[in-house]
Amino acid sequence: MTEAGTERKEGIWAVDGDPLGQEPLLGLGPEATSLSLDDLTSILAAHSGRIHGVLRSQKALSGLGRMLTNEVLFDAGLSPFANAAKLGSDEIARLHASIASIAEAALEHERTLDDIGSSSDRPSKVHNRAGMPCLDEGCHQKIAAVEYRAYKVFYCPARQTAGKQLADNTTSKFLR
Numbered sequence: 467m468t469e470a471g472t473e474r475k476e477g478i479w480a481v482d483g484d485p486l487g488q489e490p491l492l493g494l495g496p497e498a499t500s501l502s503l504d505d506l507t508s509i510l511a512a513h514s515g516r517i518h519g520v521l522r523s524q525k526a527l528s529g530l531g532r533m534l535t536n537e538v539l540f541d542a543g544l545s546p547f548a549n550a551a552k553l554g555s556d557e558i559a560r561l562h563a564s565i566a567s568i569a570e571a572a573l574e575h576e577r578t579l580d581d582i583g584s585s586s587d588r589p590s591k592v593h594n595r596a597g598m599p600c601l602d603e604g605c606h607q608k609i610a611a612v613e614y615r616a617y618k619v620f621y622c623p624a625r626q627t628a629g630k631q632l633a634d635n636t637t638s639k640f641l642r
């Protein structure tokens with residue numbers, strides 16, 4: 467097993483009996499793709515924090531990694547730094563639709579592969595595209611990124627943050 471990146475999070479567990487009640491699945495949130503709009507609304511209301519972090523937190527909802535989180539927020543047109551608990555109902559509805567369509571597209575792509583590809587081979591609109599032109603028709607922005615030690619947040623400023631460049635005071639020393 468190999469893992470890209472410096473953080474060691476991958477692992478293999480051998481469990482006896484029903485895996486859902488045991489580590490490492492114990493405490494995992496519900497599967498992102500099977501959430502109803504009401505489920506998603508209550509999860510977000512219970513998680514005051516940046517939406518990018520909440521979506522990646524496997525305890526809030528499971529199944530969205532760094533790449534899918536970037537793609538979902540772009541698709542929904544939401545700022546990665548928006549407070550999850552303060553999203554309006556129209557924003558939550560967009561997010562709900564985007565989670566379903568982006569996860570489904572990712573699964574479809576996986577099914578075309580002979581073996582499990584690395585995320586860099588997967589098609590993306592914002593993930594790993596910092597500095598490249600936005601693929602939205604008519605959008606002439608370059609994809610922007612906020613860089614953290616273990617991951618990067620990618621977004622289109624025109625589509626997601628009303629043109630604003632995001633920066634993080636707590637991590638600005640990691641920014642290029």
Ligand SMILES: [Zn+2]
Nearest residue numbers: 600602605622
């Ligand atoms: Zn754009």
